[in-house]
Amino acid sequence: MSFEQIFSAVTTIVRDDYSGYPDKEEWGIIEPYAAQITDIMDRDDFLDIVNHYLRQYKDGHLKLLDKRASKTNSTGIKVRRYNDTLVVTQASSESGFEVGDVILALDNRSIQETAVMKKDYFMSEVSERQDWNRVLQRSKTCLVERGDLQIPVRFKALAEESFQPNYTFAKVNETSVLLRLDDFNNQSAIHQLIEDHRHDFSSCQNLIIDVRQNAGGSDYSYFPLLDFIFPSEVSFLSLFPNEVMETRYSQLNCTLRLSLLREYAKEKLPEELQKGLNDEIERLERNSGKGFVSESDEDDYIIHGQPSPEHVYVLSDIYCGSSGDSFVRLVKHSDKVTVVGRNTKGVLDYSNVAFYDFDDDLRLMYPTTRLMKNGKILGIDGVGVAPDVFLKWTPRSLSHDEDLEYVLQCIQDKR
16 A cells, blocks of 8 residues: 555544544544655655654554564664653663663754654653653764763664563562563463462562553453452442443454454463453454444453452552553552552553554554543543652662662561
8 A cells, every 4th residue: 555545544544443533533633644645755754744643632542553663663772751851761782872871962952952843752741751762763863971971872773672571470578579560461471470379479468569661451461460459359340430431343443353352362361251351252243333332231340359468569650551551540449559659651541452454564553442431531541540659750760679669668667
């Protein structure tokens, strides 16, 4: 397909299939973006224009992805905005950067100047919540402060390192254990980890769950963990009165979602979760082409709960999104839980994504459901789920885990 045809198809899917469109019909203007697209334009320029158009809808689940980009389109670093600088939080050995480097300017412009000029690249106007990855990819040089030195550095076009999520368990001290879950994608691995340490969770006094980097996935992945998080039996739906999930059952959405869920169904799941997944597949088959349909109370899930562990600490941050948002929001209903850190990413109002693949290794990701409360959209997108204890991120966190230090001090003070 030509770039013009792809852009036309994207706008059609947004109108006919994206679950947020009926609520945001007036948000997206097409003409100025369509006027910039030609079939001979640079591929990166095309991606930016399409994603600038999509960002009008302010939905972190709505974007055009480039499956080729991972080969040559990485700078080799991750950064975090801190005041009027960018702090390097991760760096590959080939990048020319070091963790802790402070970027003062990009292409001879200050970070604040760049933020204003590149505002279309950001989903959030809150500086601490801005994702600068694409801006770095489109920049050529930067000025880095490293110790007492200021060093000019040229960005390199590197292959993106494949994301390897951490699903790890560790004993922190004689009373406390730590579980780190960097996404909820691999249901089998997460369920096995929970099963392997069921006795540890039941016998410890304090369970610490780190979802600060959680990139989302499937809610089914964390359901077996809920029995340790809640103190007693409770139904899932009773925790969210007056809320309803509505699914936009267009024919395209049902086709794409069924393909995705049938892949999930191939994994070995606990019986109760397998039933839930089968029910969801059956609903998609039954409702195809019906438009918006509300989910029924028949889809409830019983959390059995138990007294141990006595307390659960959840570490959250701005990178915890989608199913990560959902997890943090859910566990805050437990009296055992204290959430520590920063607001989650806030990508939850519109969810249950579908993926539409174009011929040119381009993939459109978009949500198919919307979450309503008292007849209105829930309102978490762009804001996130607030922690019980807010701790501002600082560069010191690169060498000292200040969130974990806070939790361990709380545990020590209770002894």
